[in-house]
Amino acid sequence: MPLVLEAMGQALRDLGVPVMFGLPGSGNYELVHAARAAGVAYYGANHEAGAVGMADGWARVTGATGLAMLSQGPGLTNGLTALTEAVKSRTPLVVVVIDTPRLSLHGNLNIDQTAVVTALGAGATTVRSAATAVDDLRRSLRRAAVERRPVVLMVPLDLVHAEVPAGAAVREGIAPPSAPWPDPEAIAEAAKLVRAAARPVVLGGRGAVRAGAREELLALAGRIGALLTVSAPAKGLFAGAEFDLGVSGSFASPLAAGLLAEADLVLAFGAGLNAWTTGNDRMPPPGVPVVQVDVDARSIGAHRPAAVAIQADARVAARALYEELGPGDRPGFRTAEVAARIRGHDPAKEFTPADGGRGLDPRVFTLALDRILPSERTVTIDSGHFMGWPAKYLSAPDAAGFLYPQAFQCVGLGLGNAVGAAVARPDRISVLAVGDGGMMLSPQELDTAVRHGLPLLVVVYDDSAYGAEVHRFEPIGLAVDLVRFPDRDFAAMARSAGARGVTVRAVEDLEELRDWLGDPRGPMVLDVKIDPTVLGGWVAGNSKAALA
Numbered sequence: 001m002p003l004v005l006e007a008m009g010q011a012l013r014d015l016g017v018p019v020m021f022g023l024p025g026s027g028n029y030e031l032v033h034a035a036r037a038a039g040v041a042y043y044g045a046n047h048e049a050g051a052v053g054m055a056d057g058w059a060r061v062t063g064a065t066g067l068a069m070l071s072q073g074p075g076l077t078n079g080l081t082a083l084t085e086a087v088k089s090r091t092p093l094v095v096v097v098i099d100t101p102r103l104s105l106h107g108n109l110n111i112d113q114t115a116v117v118t119a120l121g122a123g124a125t126t127v128r129s130a131a132t133a134v135d136d137l138r139r140s141l142r143r144a145a146v147e148r149r150p151v152v153l154m155v156p157l158d159l160v161h162a163e164v165p166a167g168a169a170v171r172e173g174i175a176p177p178s179a180p181w182p183d184p185e186a187i188a189e190a191a192k193l194v195r196a197a198a199r200p201v202v203l204g205g206r207g208a209v210r211a212g213a214r215e216e217l218l219a220l221a222g223r224i225g226a227l228l229t230v231s232a233p234a235k236g237l238f239a240g241a242e243f244d245l246g247v248s249g250s251f252a253s254p255l256a257a258g259l260l261a262e263a264d265l266v267l268a269f270g271a272g273l274n275a276w277t278t279g280n281d282r283m284p285p286p287g288v289p290v291v292q293v294d295v296d297a298r299s300i301g302a303h304r305p306a307a308v309a310i311q312a313d314a315r316v317a318a319r320a321l322y323e324e325l326g327p328g329d330r331p332g333f334r335t336a337e338v339a340a341r342i343r344g345h346d347p348a349k350e351f352t353p354a355d356g357g358r359g360l361d362p363r364v365f366t367l368a369l370d371r372i373l374p375s376e377r378t379v380t381i382d383s384g385h386f387m388g389w390p391a392k393y394l395s396a397p398d399a400a401g402f403l404y405p406q407a408f409q410c411v412g413l414g415l416g417n418a419v420g421a422a423v424a425r426p427d428r429i430s431v432l433a434v435g436d437g438g439m440m441l442s443p444q445e446l447d448t449a450v451r452h453g454l455p456l457l458v459v460v461y462d463d464s465a466y467g468a469e470v471h472r473f474e475p476i477g478l479a480v481d482l483v484r485f486p487d488r489d490f491a492a493m494a495r496s497a498g499a500r501g502v503t504v505r506a507v508e509d510l511e512e513l514r515d516w517l518g519d520p521r522g523p524m525v526l527d528v529k530i531d532p533t534v535l536g537g538w539v540a541g542n543s544k545a546a547l548a
Contacts, residue, residue, distance in 0.1 A: 012067070054417070055086075055420060057419065058420035058421070083117065085405050092148055095150060127155045148296075182311070195325070197264050198264055225331045228241055230271075250537070297309075356531070384468060418431070465485060
């Protein structure tokens, strides 16, 4: 008879888990070994936060439930920051963690793991017995999918070598949860607002991405003459659509900001409408009615009052509203003049380039990078002052091609997500945009990408500083020497890890990138020396500077 960890590992493939990420230790090694022997692909990280981030990134790209395996005590606590990001981003994820033996009182690794993960908002459960171990794993996978959040499954150390009795195997699959159906009265109220609107906007968020609502939202927007926009985490949802304005809010183009300010109705599907998405309540201005659709009632009206609240799946609600409105398309916001403005928009004309005396203008560089990269790409953005440039100027082929692990706004989580994205879509180049501060917090996972030969491009926006702090505190007279650093050679760091590394001081230095793109086996790092004086509009309000 198999032991608990053997049985759980062997069951993973049957439970529909093709990939796992983790860091093996003495407690969980047999679990990882058994899963790999059963045919589950294993990617080992160098830090537990990296392992959880990889599972998070993989889940965001595939839409499936991710899996990470960690050891007990510090194995769990090392992964907590990445776990918190996954919680706040509502990523379905299972983290299997070894736990304290049930009779242990004073072990070095003893902590109340259930209390720790529960405090962060993750679900927590424990393997009840050897007989239920595989079913507890199945229940955790289903719970993560249904609750749309990470679930941590604890395996008490004194159970790992218990024998699983015959007949304890799971006979039940993991049925997907059904989509909530919208209230017909709420749909009717939304239809009234739509009929009265002259300049409607359909805004898609992360919930719309997860619901697979692109086609339904495009059909609805076409029927009512709505312009299209997205929250930052949903960039790419409407890629290629004629009236797509791109990202709304803090990273909006001047054209998008101007048009969104003219809207007289917003239909928000799976978007929380926080300050980032509305540009501090400017897109649209206060007073414009909002129809908000979300599967989680707590999200509706959390940041902005909703004229009509619809608790439902975005895809189902969009289809229901489309049918309620009946046949006949309306011109709405889709005038010839607006169409011409969108077609004629050139992001390179949004700004006056810096003179280059202090380094590359990050906007000029990002637009050049966008032209060089293949259209089939997955872009991940780490946190920091730099993050607006790739969010604005790097395109995404679809919503699965853009990862924005910013719900916790933690610097340094992006590399793990980008590795997970590379595993999820090896047919696409995985591109990480990261600041020099974020890279210093997570360089160990570059080795993971090297070991697995992943097609990963790491673009370091290197201003030798924590730029957000410099731009916030220097204008008010505070010394910023604490957040400025000596020049670092990230290209040399990359080469020491077995990756290709290039220092970029001018656009012409990207020629070596073209060579790598011809045969992207293993990662490449671009150490881009950017002008530290170029200010992003997303922090300008704090420094009283003009929007860039």
